[in-house]
Amino acid sequence: MNNFGVPRSLSEALHTTATVRGATHAFYRYPARFSPEFARTFIHKFTDAGDTVLDCFMGGGTSAVEALSTGRRFVGCDLNSLAFFVTLVKTTELSKNDRSLLIDWRSRLASAINLHSGDLPDDERVSQIPWTIRKTLALAVATLPSLPNIRTRNFARCSLLRTSQWALDCKRDIPNKDEFLDKHTLHFSAMLEGAAEFAANYDRSLGSKDEPARRIFNSAAVDLSSTSTLANVRAQLLITSPPYPGVHVLYHRWQVNGRRETAAPYWLANCLDGQPPSYYTMGPRRPETWERYMSEIRSSFCSVKKLLHRNALVVQLVAFSEPNVQYPLYLSAMRDAGYRKVELAELGSTSDSPIIRSVPNRKWYAQSKGAIAASREYVLVHRQR
């Protein structure tokens, strides 16, 4: 790493095992997110300040945070409303007044949570949550309207989302109200620090009213290029990570006590839910053929070409449950979409071109079949033909 936290080489960036931290990255642990170092290295090496970075499967917004905090513009989308919410909050600047309002909200929170008052929410999305946390959250959410603007309400919501994820997702021992609030205090101040770090690095002069530096959408990749406000966008780098074929990742649920699934993140983030798991993964996990998945990859990448500069680099991180079958199909879907594969050596990487990265500690593959294959992510680099 150099002094700016940019790995020295592509190889170092690809094999980093550093924990995700810094700026606003830790606001939410989005499943299968890529490391900030990975995004940062490609952004630094292949774009200049003022250029546009695109991510059409942006998930929790790792690439958005890295692009915007290194002087680039960002365009991105995800069809998961939760991903959109998280990316929005991670890349929203807070004013000094917003920060004071939030600190004041936080100082009033504990006294607003009296477990002996009020009703338990009967919303189906939180029915799987043990009642202490359910009621704590309901009373906390009820305080949000006291915040005067959408930025602060979203930030406060996201802080509750973060602590709830810690409290519930894949946890065996669910904390009590006091433990929840203690943890929330820590998360909340770390998030305020993260937001300040993001704002310090964010170049306000890049955006204008008509063309803001950040343009993010809750939409499918295939629809992004028909967004009228993006007609002039020509990104220099597309860096992304589509859903992994056949690999079990739950983008839209938490697992309480390791088993019961809850839609609580949508309730907390006030987002639309109601889609089946296959909606987020381009089809079922074990389909008879991979045609539907490959066809979505083909149409998505074909469509986003309209938003790319002619020489733009297209960098993807993908894991496969059956690499022998899916990897060649994936490459031909990219070819059919109008791209040619670029070897990392062509980009000035060292001769031992690292195209496969082992992923440490991925909770979603540990218990599943095909664990070994799915724990290796392929780095695919393309340009338009």
Ligand SMILES: C[S@@+](CC[C@H](N)C(=O)[O-])C[C@H]1O[C@@H](n2cnc3c(N)ncnc32)[C@H](O)[C@@H]1O
């Ligand atoms: C591997 S995750 C991306 C993680 C991201 N790189 C990060 O760092 O958080 C893949 C994302 O693709 C989204 N997705 C699935 N199908 C999509 C589509 N057709 N268009 C846009 N997004 C899609 C999923 O909702 C999921 O958030």
